[in-house]
Amino acid sequence: xxxxxxxxxxxxxxxxxxxxxxxxxxxxxxxxxxxxxxxxxxxxxxxxxxxxxxxxxxxxxxxxxxxxxxxxxxxxxxxxxxxxxxxxxxxxxxxxxxxxxxxxxxxxxxxxxxxxxxxxxxxxxxxxxxxxxxxxxxxxxxxxxxxxxxxxxxxxxxxxxxxxxxxxxxxxxxxxxxxxxxxxxxxxxxxxxxxxxxxxxxxxxxxxxxxxxxxxxxxxxxxxxxxxxxxxxxxxxxxxxxxxxxxxxxxxxxxxxxxxxxxxxxxxxxxxxxxxxxxxxxxxxxxxxxxxxxxxxxxxxxxxxxxxxxxxxxxxxxxxxxxxxxxxxxxxxxxxxxxxxxxxxxxxxxxxxxxxxxxxxxxxxxxxxxxxxxxxxxxxxxxxxx
Amino acid sequence: xxxxxxxxxxxxxxxxxxxxxxxxxxxxxxxxxxxxxxxxxxxxxxxxxxxxxxxxxxxxxxxxxxxxxxxxxxxxxxxxxxxxxxxxxxxxxxxxxxxxxxxxxxxxxx
Numbered sequence: 433x434x435x436x437x438x439x440x441x442x443x444x445x446x447x448x449x450x451x452x453x454x455x456x457x458x459x460x461x462x463x464x465x466x467x468x469x470x471x472x473x474x475x476x477x478x479x480x481x482x483x484x485x486x487x488x489x490x491x492x493x494x495x496x497x498x499x500x501x502x503x504x505x506x507x508x509x510x511x512x513x514x515x516x517x518x519x520x521x522x523x524x525x526x527x528x529x530x531x532x533x534x535x536x537x538x539x540x541x542x543x544x545x546x547x548x549x550x551x552x553x554x555x556x557x558x559x560x561x562x563x564x565x566x567x568x569x570x571x572x573x574x575x576x577x578x579x580x581x582x583x584x585x586x587x588x589x590x591x592x593x594x595x596x597x598x599x600x601x602x603x604x605x606x607x608x609x610x611x612x613x614x615x616x617x618x619x620x621x622x623x624x625x626x627x628x629x630x631x632x633x634x635x636x637x638x639x640x641x642x643x644x645x646x647x648x649x650x651x652x653x654x655x656x657x658x659x660x661x662x663x664x665x666x667x668x669x670x671x672x673x674x675x676x677x678x679x680x681x682x683x684x685x686x687x688x689x690x691x692x693x694x695x696x697x698x699x700x701x702x703x704x705x706x707x708x709x710x711x712x713x714x715x716x717x718x719x720x721x722x723x724x725x726x727x728x729x730x731x732x733x734x735x736x737x738x739x740x741x742x743x744x745x746x747x748x749x750x751x752x753x754x755x756x757x758x759x760x761x762x763x764x765x766x767x768x769x770x771x772x773x774x775x776x777x778x779x780x781x782x783x784x785x786x787x788x789x790x791x792x793x794x795x796x797x798x799x800x801x802x803x804x805x806x807x808x809x810x811x812x813x814x815x816x817x818x
Numbered sequence: 819x820x821x822x823x824x825x826x827x828x829x830x831x832x833x834x835x836x837x838x839x840x841x842x843x844x845x846x847x848x849x850x851x852x853x854x855x856x857x858x859x860x861x862x863x864x865x866x867x868x869x870x871x872x873x874x875x876x877x878x879x880x881x882x883x884x885x886x887x888x889x890x891x892x893x894x895x896x897x898x899x900x901x902x903x904x905x906x907x908x909x910x911x912x913x914x915x916x917x918x919x920x921x922x923x924x925x926x927x928x
Contacts, residue, residue: 588871589840589870589871589872589873590871592888593830593832593840619915622914622915623890623891623892623912623913623914624890627890649914649915652915652916652917653916653917654917655917656917656918657917657918658915658916658917658918658919659912659914659915659916659917663915669906669907671871672840672841672869672870672871672872672873672906674873674892674893674905674906674907674910674912675892675893675910675911675912675913675914676912676914676915677890677891677892677893677912677913677914678887678892678893678912681887681888681890681892682888736871754871756870772823773823773830773842774823774825774826774842775822775823775824775825775826775827776825778821778822779821779822780821
């Protein structure tokens with residue numbers, strides 16, 4: 433399979449889904465957005481806690497994640513609902529998303545005359561936009577256009593031993609095909625950053641990687657806290673992971689063996705082709721939301737303890753090498769590579785199974801998280817609320 | 819990563835320089851296990867229960883020594899660990915991300 437069926441976007445990019453996204457600019461617009469989502473089938477709202485009482489880089493980060501999620505090629509059109517007095521500027525947000533050429537509409541609840549009138553207006557807009565999106569026909573897209581995120585969460589010892597190395601084999605195959613892979617979780621390369629730094633394409637990229645890890649570690653020191661208990665989490669520790677170093681060394685194999693071309697900011701656009709590192713927290717939802725805002729088409733997510741979460745706009749493929757957990761949580765798991773630890777198949781075969789799933793999901797196969805309606809969305813904060 | 823785990827393997831050693839193996843099933847005290855490193859077969863007597871996914875020492879580790887898995891340092895032994903014993907948070911600790919240590923060593927908390 434050299435191509436998949438996807439959606440052509442006006443800016444030359446391609447989507448693997450065709451979402452109508454409903455964005456509240458601020459928490460105060462969440463309820464109106466959720467009501468519109470309930471009343472118009474095949475729409476996705478992304479309620480969140482932010483958009484007001486924020487300043488500086490923290491405010492910019494919220495804006496960038498909202499704009500990036502709207503710009504994601506899996507999104508065909510965007511409806512923005514503002515309250516009317518928040519710090520995230522709805523007109524600027526609409527303009528940032530419109531640069532991609534996709535349809536964007538926005539209105540504010542204060543001008544609309546309250547929640548009921550806003551919901552009515554939003555439903556009318558959303559129905560019209562959804563009908564327009566449904567007329568889109570899929571086209572053949574080469575796999576070289578694909579950008580995938582690699583993530584691990586709810587890790588146990590099987591993650592580092594098997595599912596992460598297997599995902600690494602699949603990541604190498606995607607890159608060999610011309611696609612892009614992004615890895616994040618700055619907190620979870622602590623103790624393994626020297627191994628990734630050796631693979632950076634220039635000394636500048638390598639020193640940037642060291643500097644983002646150092647910045648985070650200084651924050652932990654400033655807080656006077658021990659990372660253990662937070663990361664590795666209680667579940668990680670119960671699963672056999674003793675230290676952040678051990679967790680990190682098990683984490684990094686999921687991005688394969690390609691050179692790292694650049695270190696990009698949280699939610700920054702992921703370039704095409706090759707391997708990239710996104711400076712992001714290890715927190716599952718914040719990390720995946722940052723990758724989606726960076727334009728990832730899908731995220732491959734390994735887990736040993738078992739986690740159900742998905743994402744609002746990108747399919748999340750759940751991969752495990754823990755046979756017992758797979759049996760317990762099969763409803764949530766897409767790929768079982770536990771045979772790697774029993775000798776049933778080798779690392780190449782485990783990688784091929786994941787690669788096949790990536791290709792099928794790109795081509796339209798729904799992930800378990802999509803089927804179950806998991807649409808988690810969370811924005812990383814870097815400043816205080818005012 | 820071992821490219822291919824042997825069928826029925828009880829533990830896996832990720833790198834020839836490692837101090838620990840990882841249990842591929844729940845291990846019981848009194849068992850004797852065999853494992854391979856770079857094609858050579860070794861045996862280890864299990865001294866205490868080690869749950870699935872947890873680590874077992876395959877060589878003596880002195881207090882204060884760096885402990886290796888994946889051929890890399892995963893932490894420091896907080897007490898001497900004999901072969902066959904469970905290696906986890908009770909006898910090793912992380913070296914990185916230790917804000918609590920930074921404070922103890924005299925830096926002012928925020």
